[in-house]
Amino acid sequence: MAEGTAERLTKKSEDPSKWYLDLVRMAKLADYGPVRGTFAIRPYGFAIWERIQRDLDDRFKATGHQNAYFPLLIPESYLKKEGEHVEGFAPECAWVTMGGDDELEERLAVRPTSESIICDFYRNWIQSYRDLPLLINQWSNVMRWEMVTRPFLRTAEFLWQEGHTVHATAEEAREESLRMLGVYRDTFYEMLSIPVLTGAKSASERFAGAVETYTCEGLMGDGRALQAATSHDLGQNFARAFDITFLDENQDRVHPFQTSWGFSTRTIGGLILVHGDDKGLKIPPRLAPTEAVVVPIWRGESKGQVRIEAQKLYAELKESGLRAEVDLDEEHSPGWKFTEHELRGVPVRIELGPKDIEKDQAVLVRRDTGGKEFVPRKGLRERLRVLLGEIQDNLLAQATSMRDHNTRRVESYGEFKETIRDQKGFVVASWDGTAETEQRIKEDTKATIRLLPFEREEGRDLVSGRSGETAVFARAY
RNA sequence: CGGGACGUGGCGCAGUCUGGUAGCGCACUCGGCUGGGGGCCGAGUGGUCGCCGGUUCAAAUCCGGCCGUCCCGACCA
DSSP: OSSSSSSSOOTTTTTTHHHHHHHHHHHEEEESSSSSTTTTEOOOHHHHHHHHHHHHHHHHHHHTOOOOOSEEEHHHHHHTTSHHHHHGGGGGGGGEEETTEEEEEEEEEEOOHHHHHHHHHHHHHHGGGGGGGGEEEEEEEEEEESSOTTTTBBBBBBEEEEEEEEEHHHHHHHHHHHHHHHHHHHHHHTSSSSOEEEEEGGGGSSSSTOEEEEEEEETTTOOOOEEEEEEEEETTTTHHTTTOOETTTSEEEEEEEEEEEEEEEEEEEEEEHOOOOBBBBBOOOOTTTTTTEEEEEEOOGGHHHHHHHHHHHHHHHHTTTTOOEEOSSSOOOOHHHHHHHHHHHHHEEEEEOOHHHHHHHEEEEETTTTTTTEEGGGHHHHHHHHHHHHHHHHHEEEEEEEEHHHEEEEESSSHHHHHHHHTTTEEEEEEOSSHHHHHHHHHHHHHHEEESSOOOOEEEEETOOOEEEEEEEEEEO
């Protein structure tokens, strides 16, 4: 192999941070914008987002939700109506203060999230219990003026969906917030092959204005946790603040109960961190914009024939509904193409050369294990279908095994500190439920409570020694 | 917001200490040979050296200010 003929991806183990940045740039997922924290999502990165979007959107529709769109600009006074909410978001708002050459009467926030403005509409849209439940989702961009940014993982502007629902009873709202958490969880497991843990947030990590926040937490390859999606039970907090009421079946005017839930482009960062390796990205087949790429290998006089056969194979795969691609580029060698498609994380490469055509076969190479097999052309489509399923499962299995090997139960605070420092990962321990011990742990170790599992056990708090329940700690992104 | 590093063609860098014709690799364009793991040869295109000011016959280089980016620490999807 020739050395230094093209830019090489930094090794993940050498410099994980540089590896991540290299990968994003070299795989053409995103590119830096002129304003700090802003990024262009390039076609390949956006294709991944579109796949996620479609999957989620189908699930939202299947659970009765409709899409809508709300304004980008939010008057400051709206943000201020819910006390905790403004406290949580005002510090990271970008503000519009001018309209043309004139100073505005009231400054406008570029939405950091849309609860406030949506509630303002909902006040008018909801009159009766017959208007409930109201199940609306919005696909949009939001902006948060972050100090430190990284492509996908933390950007000033990002894309997401935010669901905003309204219900007649507290039970319904609770059910809804848990239902949507489940929807997210399914997408993580089934599409992204990321085995997230689910549970509730502690009070200090809760969404500003929520009664309860549920979360999907993923464990990244470097042992740090990533909050991947959240679902909030808002109770009546916003309904009270925005004066949303309805007449119930008993003719009583009461406040409804609300939820909100979001899933963002941050997940693409999670995908990279969970599945990426020294060769680049690995995209689970169900998510991959391209499931398989045909790479023709031609030489001299066989070129024409190989090209025709490669196109034919590609057409057959397309015809059968596979998201396939054929790389007919004449400028690059096969080896170059192998490297390139591995960098992009295409699950399966199909090599087709003169020898294969002679034997009426093709070579399937899987991205996850590098495994190579020679398959007769006749059974190719069927074998490919099975193989893609195996890759999907294997990626989840690998990520699960990584997560489990990096999830440790500890019994003492000393052990806790050591584990967080040396091994990172999820650390399971008992917590007495007080903000004091939570804060103490955070100050000592930089670890935070990522979630409180739904199934908790009794135990002794590491710091206070008081009785407590299971909590999952980790250092987070 | 604190500490550190750095801004030179699209990307990665050298040149700055010691002022004197702006360079290298990759990418890109054209031609040819190649092709089963980032091929080779030849010819080219592309840069007001982050911005503003100062010193000087002369500034990428020295001085001052500003802006920005990245990395490490306190907040967040």
